[in-house]
Amino acid sequence: MFNTVSKSLIRETRRSKIARKFVCNLVDRSFHRSSKTCVELTSVRYPDLKRGNYATVTDKDVALFERILPGAARVITDPSELEGANTDWIKNCRGASQLLLKPKTTEDVSAILKVCHERNLAVVPQGGNTGLVGGSVPVFDEVIISTQQMNQITSFDSLSGILVCQAGCILGNLDNYVSEHNYTMPLDLGAKGSCHIGGNLATNAGGVRLLRYGSLHGSVLGLEAVLANGEVLDCLSSLRKDNTGYDVKQIFIGSEGTLGIITKAAILCPQKPEAVNLAFLGVESFSKVLEVFRATKRSLAEILSAYEFMDTETMKVATDNLKLNNPVSDHPYYILIETSGSNSSHDEEKLNQFLETMMESGLVLDGTVAAEKTKIDYIWSIRERIAEGLLHDGYCYKYDVSLPLENFYDLVTDMRTRVGDKATRVVGYGHVGDGNLHLNVTSPQYDTDVMNLIEPFIYDWVSQYKGSISAEHGLGFKKRQFIYHSKSRSAVKVMKNMKTIFDPKGILNPYKTLPDE
Template sequence: MKRVCTRQFRNLTRLRSFGEVREKISRSINHVCLSRRSFHGSACRLGELELTSVRYPHVQRGKYATLTEKDVDFFQKLLPQRVLQDPSELDGYNIDWMRTVRGNSQMVLRPKTTSEVAEILKYCNERHLAVVPQGGNTGLVGGSVPVFDEIVISTQLMNQIISLDEVSGIVVCQSGCILETLDNYLAERELMMPLDLGAKGSCHIGGNVSTNAGGLRLLRYGSLHGSVLGVEAVLASGEIVDCLSSLRKDNTGYDLKQLFIGSEGTLGMVTSVSILCPRRPKAVNVAFLGVENFEAALQTFQLCKGMLAEILSACEFMDQESMQCIQENLKLTNPIKSYPLYILIETSGSHGSHDEEKLNAFLEAAMGKGIVQDGTIAMDVTQRQNIWGLRERIAEGLLHDGYNYKYDISLPLPKLYEIVEDMRQRLGSKVTRVVSYGHLGDGNLHFNVTTPEYNKEVLGLIEPYIYEWTSQVRGSVSAEHGLGFKKRDCIRYSKEPNAVKMMVKMKKLFDPNGILNPYKTIPL
C-alpha cells in the first residue's frame, strides 16, 4: 500500500514493518481456542474444577438410564476402536473451553457416517440414554459438554468435504469439518466461508450451524440462516432428515432446515451441511483506530457505513480495559496510543486501488471531523492478522485472570456501552476487571467480568440484573453464543411466554424422551 501524506491524516500512523508489534503479537490468530492437549496438560487444575452437578445443585438429573456392560458392547461393535472410556482421554470432552462447567460422561463415541449416528441415537432412544452432540467444544455457554453422565457423540471423525460446485460456490460437507480447514480449502478455489470466528482453528461447522454462530463478518455476509442452503440431521429416534439441498430457491413446504440452525442439538444432530460461499475478496484493508468515547465510536460507524458501503466487511470495537487485559496477560503491544475505545474496520473488495481510495477518503473525513484521534493501517497480510489478533485474543487473555463471567447480549446501538458503565459502578472493587468488546456493526456486545476464582456474591450482582437491564431496552440475552446450559432459564427475558411454550412443544415432538442434549436451551 502506498504511503499517504501525513498532512491528510494528521496523526494517523501507517506502519511499514510493524517492528515490535510483529514480534510480540502472535502470527496465529487462533490461540483463542485451546486444544484438547491443553486440557490434558493441566489435568491437576481441571481435576479441581467442581462438577456442574455440584456447582448447580438446583439442576436434577433426569430419569435416564445409566451405562451397562451390554451398552458398551453394542457401541464397541458398532464403532470398533472409536469408543473412548479411558478417564485420561475424557477430560477434554467433559470440560468446556472456559473451564466453568464440568460433566461426568463415562463414554465418548466417534462416528464417521450419518448411518452410524442414526444407529447410535436409535439405540440410545430405546434405552433412554441421554446424549450430548459435540463438535470442537469451543462453546461459551456450556452447551457442548455433559451436565451429568450423558454420552458424548463427537463429530471429530465426520470431517469429509463431500462436494463443491465452483460455479455456484456451494460446498457440501460433514458436520465435523473444522471451519478454518474449510476456509483454506475454499481459498485455493478463490472462495471463502461466509463465517469467521476467533475459534475457527478448532470449531466444527456442525457446531457453528447448531448454534447459529454469528462471527466477525455478519455485517457483510449475514447469518447462517441465510448462508446455509441445506442440512442433514438425525432425530432422537434415529430417523434421518435429509434436507441437504444445494438450491438457492426452493419454495416447497416448511423450511425444515431452519429448525436445526440454532437449536443447539436439542431437536436433532446435524451431520452434514450445504453452504453458499462468497467469492474471496482480492483486496483487503484493515484499520485500527482510537476514539475518545462511545459517541465517537457510533459516529465513526455511521460515517464508515456511508462512505465505505459495499466494501465494508467488519466494524469491531474493544475498550481500554480489553487492551489492558491482552497487554498484561498476553504481553501484546498496542500499535497506537492508549484511548478509551478502539475500532477495527475491515474492507474487502475486488479492486485494490479503488478500495484504498475509499478508505483514505473515510479516514480523512473521520479525522477531519475530530471523531477519530489516532490509528494505523495494516500494510500486509501478517499485519492484518496481527491487528485482528488484538481483537480475537481478548477471550484468551481473560482466562488468565481466573474465573470469567461471560455475557453475549444484543442491544440497540445507542445503549450498547451504557450497560458497561453501569456494571462497572455496580461491581466496583469486588472484581478484577470489567471488559467489553464486540461487533459494532450488528449491536452485539461481549461483556465480561473476571475474578480470581468463582465468586457467588459477584454472580448475584451480575445476574439477573444484566438480563433485566437487557430486557428493558428490548435487547436479547444471547446475540450469537446461544443459551446452552448456563443461559437456558434466561430465554424468557427475550421471548414471550407463548413463544417459549411453542418451543417446548417442538422439543417434545422431535425428542419425546428428551435424550438430545438435555438441560440445555429449553427451560423445564
C-alpha cells in the same frame, strides 16, 4: 497521515487452543471443590438441578457401541481421555460422562441414536467444544457423541460456490479449502482453528463478518440431521431457491443439538475478496464510536465487511495478559474497520480519504491502516484472542447480548459500578456493526458473590432495553432459565412443542436451551 503498522509490531501469531490442565479423575463422583486445575462439577455448583429419569450406561451398552463403531479410539471410556470432553474450554462447566463415541458417518450416528433412544440414554452432541454457555458438555453423565471424525468434504461447486461437507469439518480448514478456489466461508470466528461447522450451525454462530455476509440462516442451503430415534432427515438441498413447503432445515440452525444432530450441510460461500484493508483507530468516547460507524456506513458501505470496537480495559487484556503491542497510542476506545472489495488501490485510497476526514473532524484521534496480510492478521489477533487473554485473570463470567446501539455501552458502565472491586476487571468489546456486545467480568476464581451481582441483573437490564440475552453464543446450559427475558411465553411454548415432536423422550442434549418450569 495513516501509516501501516511498523514491522517491529508485527509477528506471526497462531490461533492456538488454550491447553487444558485438568487433573480430575472423572470416575470419582466425589469432587466438591474447585481449583485452577479441577473444575467444579456442574451438578455440584447447581445443587437444585436434578438428573432426568434416564438410564445409565452399562458394560453391555459399551460392547454394543464397540460393534457399531469398530476400530481404535472410537469408543472411549478411559477417564483421562474423557477429561477434555467433559469440561468446556473456558472451565465454566464440567460433567461426569463415562462414555465418548466418535462416529464417522451419518449411518454411525443413526445407529448410536437408535440404541440410545431404545435404552433411554441421554446424549450430548459435541463438535470442537469451543462453546461459551455450557451447551456442548454433559451436565450429568450423558453419552458424548463427538463429530471429530466426521471431517470429510463431500463436494464443492467452483461455479456456484456451494460447499457440501460433514458436520465435523473444522471451520478454518473449510475456509482454507474454498480459498484455493477463490471463495471464502461466510463465517469467521476467533475459534475457527478448532470449532466445527456443525457446532457453528447448531448455535447459529455470528462472527465478525455478519455485517457483510449475514447470518447462517441465509448461507445454509441444506442440512442433513439425525433425529432422536435414529431417523435420518434429508434436507440436504443445494438449490438457492426452493420454495416447496416449510423450510425444515431452519429449525435446526440455532437448536443447539436439542432437536437432532446435524451431520452434513450445504453452504453457499461468497467470492473471496481481491483486496482487504484494515484500519485500527483510537477515539475518546463511545459516542464517537457510533458517530464513526454512521459515517462509515455512509462512505464505505459497498466495501465494508466488519466494524468492531474494544474499550481500554479490553486492550489492557491484550497488552498485559497476552503481551501484544497496541498498534496506536492509548485511548479510551478503539475501532477496527475492515473493507473488502475487488480493487485494491481504489479501496485503500477510499479508506484513507475517509479516515483523513474523520481525523480532521476530530472524531478519530489516532489510527493506522494495514493492507499486508501479516499486518492484518496481527491486528485481528488482538481482537480475536481477547477470550484467551481473559482466562489469564483466573475465572471469566462471559456474556453475549444484543442491544440497541444507543444503550450499547451503558451496560458495561453500569456493571463496573455494580461489581466494584469484587471483580478483577469488566471489559466490553464486540460487533457494533450488528449490535452485539461481549461483556466479560473476571475474578481470580469462581466467586458466588460476584455471580450474584451479575445475574440476574444483566438479564433484567438487557430485557429493560428490549435486547436479547444471547446474540450469537446460544442459551446452552448457562442461560436457559433466562429465556423469558427475551422470548414470550407463547414463543417458548411453541419451542417446547417442537421439542416434544422431534424428541419425545428428551434424550437430546437435556438441560439445555429450554427452561425448567
